[in-house]
Structures are given as structure tokens and as C-alpha cells.
Amino acid sequence: MFRLILSLPLGLLLLASAVEIRAEDDTRQQRILDELQQRFTQADTNHDGLLSREEAETGMPRVYKRYDAIDTDKKGALSLEDITDYLAQQRGKR
Template sequence: MNFFTTRFFAEKEMKLKHVCLTLAATLVVPFVFVASAVAQGQRPLQQELENRFAAADTNHDGKLTLAEAQAGMPHVAKYFDQIDATHKGYVTVADIEQFFAQHRQ
């Protein structure tokens, strides 16, 4: 092989590598964004529940009484007695999550 032939193949190899990297990026980047969106898809719902709970929890004790639920989370108030299955007189975020996870199906 002479100098020109070697250089020709080196340039072709570089172009092929560039095309392969571009193709890989084109396939991988959307997958990463989709996977990220799916992973975060449940996070906004969780964050919304926590934010609404915090707003309704007027004394900031981490517990909602029936009165607090009626004022700030009417859907929780509607099912309060069922969510508070042990009749503690209050519900927590975990109680609400558990109840709705069981009754979502």
C-alpha cells in the first residue's frame, strides 16, 4: 500500500467511526430521555401528594386529622375511616399511599 491508499482508508475509517457514533447517539439519547421520563413519571405524583398533605397538615405534625383532611384533602376525607383502618384518629402520607395503592386495582 502506498501513502495515498493508506490515507484514503484512514479517512474512510474515520468517517465510518463518525457515522457509527452518530447512529449510536441517535438511538441511545432518546432511550435515555424516555427512561428518565418514566422514572420521573411517578415522582411528580408523589411530590404532589406530599405537597398537598403538607398544606393540609396545619399543625405540621406529619398527621392529618379528619378536620384537616376535610379542609385540605377532601378526597382523603371521603375515605378517612377506611384509610385510618386502625382508628388512630389521623392518617399519614404512608397510610394514604397504601390505601390508594390497594384500591387502585
């Protein structure tokens, strides 16, 4: 019984820590997405919501280096969704 009483607060502490870590991770992920959105918007010089190869080369060089891998539909232009899908796919491979 005594062990149960001691283990309950420890369990609650571990759960609270896990929730806090998850919240920090969500906040970090949101900051990354916000920064990606901002960079995408700046790189999209003609404001059509898509990055041409030239726009990516000038404004998002890392995207440019992986342009063909990201452009899975081979449409010659990347949306922000194309980029985030690619990043999520790469994250899943780790």
C-alpha cells in the same frame, strides 16, 4: 440469518422504547408523590405529621371522603404513608 440481523435492531428498538416508557412512568409517579407530599404538608395545619379528619376535610377533600377506608388502624389520624399505602392498594386492584 438475514432475518436475525433485521430482528436484532427491532428488538433493541423495542427494548429502548420500553425503557423510555418506564422512565417516563417513574418520572410521572415521582411528580404525583411530590404533589401529594406538598398537599399533605399544607393540609397538616398543626404540623404534627398527621391529618386529623378536620384537616383532611379542609385541605384534602378527596382523602376526607375516603378517610375511614384509609384509616385502617382506626387511630383517628392519617400519615402520608397511610395515604400512599391506600393509593398503592387501590392501584393494585385495577
